[in-house]
Amino acid sequence: MPMMPSKRRAKDDEDAELNITSLMDAFTIILIFLLKSYGTSVIEIADGYRPPVAQTRLEVDRVLALQVREAGRDAILYRVGERPEKAERKDARLGYQQLLADLKNEKRLVDAAITEEELRGAINIVANPNVTYGTLLEVMKSSAGAGFFKLKLVAQP
Amino acid sequence: MPGLPPSGRKKRGKRPSDREEKPPLHIIMNLVCILIPALLAQQVTDYFQHTVELPARGGAGGGAVDAPRNAPFNLKLTLGDDGAFMIVNARSLRAGESGLIEQGPGLLLRPGANGRPQYAVLQQLLTKEKTQRLGGQPPEAFPDPDQITVAAPVEMEYEQIVQTLDYIRFQPGADASVAEPLFSVISLSPGSIGG
Numbered sequence: 101m102p103m104m105p106s107k108r109r110a111k112d113d114e115d116a117e118l119n120i121t122s123l124m125d126a127f128t129i130i131l132i133f134l135l136k137s138y139g140t141s142v143i144e145i146a147d148g149y150r151p152p153v154a155q156t157r158l159e160v161d162r163v164l165a166l167q168v169r170e171a172g173r174d175a176i177l178y179r180v181g182e183r184p185e186k187a188e189r190k191d192a193r194l195g196y197q198q199l200l201a202d203l204k205n206e207k208r209l210v211d212a213a214i215t216e217e218e219l220r221g222a223i224n225i226v227a228n229p230n231v232t233y234g235t236l237l238e239v240m241k242s243s244a245g246a247g248f249f250k251l252k253l254v255a256q257p
Numbered sequence: 258m259p260g261l262p263p264s265g266r267k268k269r270g271k272r273p274s275d276r277e278e279k280p281p282l283h284i285i286m287n288l289v290c291i292l293i294p295a296l297l298a299q300q301v302t303d304y305f306q307h308t309v310e311l312p313a314r315g316g317a318g319g320g321a322v323d324a325p326r327n328a329p330f331n332l333k334l335t336l337g338d339d340g341a342f343m344i345v346n347a348r349s350l351r352a353g354e355s356g357l358i359e360q361g362p363g364l365l366l367r368p369g370a371n372g373r374p375q376y377a378v379l380q381q382l383l384t385k386e387k388t389q390r391l392g393g394q395p396p397e398a399f400p401d402p403d404q405i406t407v408a409a410p411v412e413m414e415y416e417q418i419v420q421t422l423d424y425i426r427f428q429p430g431a432d433a434s435v436a437e438p439l440f441s442v443i444s445l446s447p448g449s450i451g452g
Contacts (some may be wrong), residue, residue: 111433120282121331127289134296143304151304152416155423160306185368224306234411237447238309244311255419 143254145226146179150227154255163219163251164210166203168239169228171202176235180206196242203246247250307422312406312444325400330390332383332401332440333363336409336421340368349389354381373415380424385440404442407440411447418445 142160145151149167167179174190180202188198203223214220225245227236240251333345344350345363352359355378357366368381369375387402396402405425422443430436437443 103347120286124282124286124289127286131289131292131296132340134293137378143301145304151289152419154305154307154419156305156426158308160304188394221411229414229416229419232411233409233413233418234447236415237411237445240309240311240445250308251310252308253419253422254304256304 105246127160132199139207143224144182148177149179149226150158150228151226151254151256155257156255157257160220160224160254161222162250163222163224164206164248165224165226165254166239166243167226167230168235170231170235174235176239178239191239195238199239200242200245203243203248207247219250221248222252223248224252226254260315272330301330307419307426307443309422309440309443309445312446325398327394329400329411330387330402332386332404333406333408334379334421334425335363336413336417338410338413339371340374342366342374344379344386346384347382347386349386350382357382374421376420376424377429379421380427380429380439383425384390384428387439401439401442403440404444405440406444406446408446 103200104138105123142162143165146167149169155252165179169177170178171187175187176187176190176196176199177187178199180199183206185201186198186202190196217255225236225239225243227239243251331346335343335345337343343361343363344357347364350357350364352364355366356375357364359365366375366379383405390400391402403451407418407421407425425440426438426443427436428439
């Protein structure tokens with residue numbers, strides 16, 4: 101004949117709960133990690149701009165971003181950092197002078213704020229896949245003319 | 258004067274329910290379980306980079322005492338509109354090898370039968386060129402073992418340039434994240450390149 105459980109044991113079974121305190125700790129750590137990486141995106145790419153697809157897995161550095169897309173033959177739309185978008189038509193002799201001037205202005209601010217010496221003179225170029233090589237070279241020339249010699253072409257996986 | 262009478266309330270022990278009251282963890286757990294997948298989904302798109310430079314102008318400056326003793330590679334690669342590649346200044350590659358044709362200042366690699374550029378073949382050829390040019394010597398024995406200059410027609414789309422960079426930056430490997438570097442210093446130059 102089976103024994104009947106005592107009243108005390110029956111009450112203990114009733115009160116027994118899964119201890120999720122450790123699980124909560126682990127989840128909290130994961131959440132903090134994800135929130136931190138979510139809030140510190142290296143590049144904010146604006147609407148209308150889209151980097152090409154590439155196989156490289158070299159991580160993007162946190163430097164000034166120049167976003168470029170074509171707006172017709174020899175004309176571009178661009179954004180320097182978080183500044184508003186601008187348009188410019190190429191000068192046949194001088195290239196993109198307005199872009200050059202904007203980058204020179206930004207270089208002074210960037211240099212004042214930079215903390216890692218190896219990133220001095222570095223710029224992330226986000227160009228749409230259909231930008232022509234000639235336009236890209238002109239943009240790179242303007243960047244180099246403004247003092248940005250370390251040119252980093254941004255791509256997406 | 259008599260003091261106030263003692264309180265009639267008896268001190269009682271806390272009830273077990275008062276003593277063991279727990280915060281409503283299940284609500285926080287539900288919130289966390291929603292937030293984690295949501296944040297993970299946001300992490301899908303990440304960005305990567307190809308570092309390039311414009312060709313340097315002027316001389317290389319004064320030579321150091323321990324300057325490299327071998328001649329520079331001076332390797333150049335021209336991309337054609339039709340998907341062909343021209344390798345200039347290669348010393349270890351020969352015409353006929355992997356479909357290479359001697360043409361003009363260098364060796365021409367025509368596009369594949371499907372009309373697409375032969376990226377993988379180009380990668381193998383450049384890897385062989387670099388390995389054989391080094392000839393077992395350390396890279397420091399050469400002034401530019403990691404450098405290559407790339408040129409393309411000005412009308413070529415940027416996407417095609419980036420695809421080519423993928424194959425000349427790393428040696429052949431299944432995964433670009435673990436592949437050995439091939440040419441890490443890439444100069445982008447306008448027009449075509451002669452010898």
